[in-house]
Amino acid sequence: MRKRPLIVLSTVAAATLLLAGCSGDAAPDSTADPTSTPNTACMADLPSGAGSDAVVVDGEGADAKVSVPAGTEITAAERTVVKEGSGDDLHAGDLVSLRYQLVDAATSEVLASSSLGPDGVVPALLSSGQSQQQNYDLTQEFAFTAAVECAPLGSQVALALPPVQDGSNANILYVETIEKLPTTASGEDVDPVEGMPTVELDDEGAPTITIPDGDAPTETEVETLKKGDGPVVQSGDLVTVQYRGVKWSDGSEFDSSWGRGAVPAQFPTTGVVTGFKMALEGQTVGSQVVVAMPPKDGYGASEGNELQNESLVFVVDILGTTPIAQAG
Incomplete structure (x- = not known):
């Protein structure tokens, strides 16, 4: 049923090339091909590092301010759990509500956020990035998975993404997971x-x-x-x-x-x-x-x-x- 590519967050989408390769067309072409059976393993298993550890988060929720100190070098994909939640660990296949900000690491400018969603919250389907949205060039979903996988629900996480091409800036994807959402109709x-x-x-x-x-x-x-x-x-x-x-x-x-x-x-x-x-x-x-x-x-x-x-x-x-x- 899909007609043409859609890129939700183009900067994050390009950056996910650094994390995993997303591949070609799905079949049959009736609807978007869902992810396979949920995986309890960590897909990216990214370590923390000097780049992600340097991220400063002031506050939380819709009022959170994310900044990166001048001179911070980000040369590899890294993840730092800024604040650990108290819920169950999250894995590919989970459907969660979250807040996010995509921040330019050089200027701390917010490039994209969950502000379009009600109360600044959006649903996200955590995915391996390898089958569910194959007919899109790349999506933000694998970046979300890399950010929050195997971290407890309720965590605040900073994912550092190095430049995707010469002359571009590194980015920070800041994510707060809120709750697991039902996977059947609840009306x-x-x-x-x-x-x-x-x-x-x-x-x-x-x-x-x-x-x-x-x-x-x-x-x-x-x-x-x-x-x-x-x-x-x-x-x-x-x-x-x-x-x-x-x-x-x-x-x-x-x-x-x-x-x-x-x-x-x-x-x-x-x-x-x-x-x-x-x-x-x-x-x-x-x-x-x-x-x-x-x-x-x-x-x-x-x-x-x-x-x-x-x-x-x-x-x-x-x-x-x-x-x-x-x-x-």
């Missing part, structure tokens, strides 16, 4: 709509979809199964979701985050097919929706695609959304 149940596919959930929240008798819809139809009370998903937002997709024709599954260790997926609303986009935008975080779409809002007559001329059904748990300014 209030809504009465089902007659004629729409029905959904049953197992004990883990994984959905089973039953296609009703009758013809597939000729227009995309969206039904809210659970109504959340979180922020509203806007066009272009980076959303975090669980999902399962089946064909209307035979009910067979073609894609699912539940089949990959139940690790959520993350992608922009503008990077998916029209019917999926319609299911997301205008919904609130915590909601679960089911969408039935005709081929024109899916893959149409795309020659050779396994979903060519198929009407599709998705069940989607909306777990988080972040307003994003698209780069390039």
Whole structure:
């Protein structure tokens, strides 16, 4: 379903090349490919060093001021836990809320922050950076993982990132983790709509979809199964979701985050097919929706695609959304 690259924090994205190589295209091209089963090992296991240790953090929360003393040299990726939290250690695959600032190490200028999120807080899916967002050039997610992995929830961390090219400045990514977020929809149940596919959930929240008798819809139809009370998903937002997709024709599954260790997926609303986009935008975080779409809002007559001329059904748990300014 993805259409074109999105870079959330271009400076951090480029800097993650120093931490790990992100690779090519994901398949199938139905939705963003989620990360694999959560990994309890440290992915980057970065040491502290003179550069990250020199970072000064005055205060915490939305009022935190991050500065770097003049003359501080940052020549390697380093991590310093400024203040250790009291929660469980975090690992790739965790969905957390956090505050962050990306700071120019030479000037202490804030280049980017979580200020776009409600109360200056955004959700982040900690990832290995190797599969979940392969069709983006690079994203901030692996940098967040490198910053907070294997540190207790509630920690304040400074990640020092050396210059990515000649003439550029080093950066500091300062992150405060706040809480673990639910990985299934948490909203209030809504009465089902007659004629729409029905959904049953197992004990883990994984959905089973039953296609009703009758013809597939000729227009995309969206039904809210659970109504959340979180922020509203806007066009272009980076959303975090669980999902399962089946064909209307035979009910067979073609894609699912539940089949990959139940690790959520993350992608922009503008990077998916029209019917999926319609299911997301205008919904609130915590909601679960089911969408039935005709081929024109899916893959149409795309020659050779396994979903060519198929009407599709998705069940989607909306777990988080972040307003994003698209780069390039």
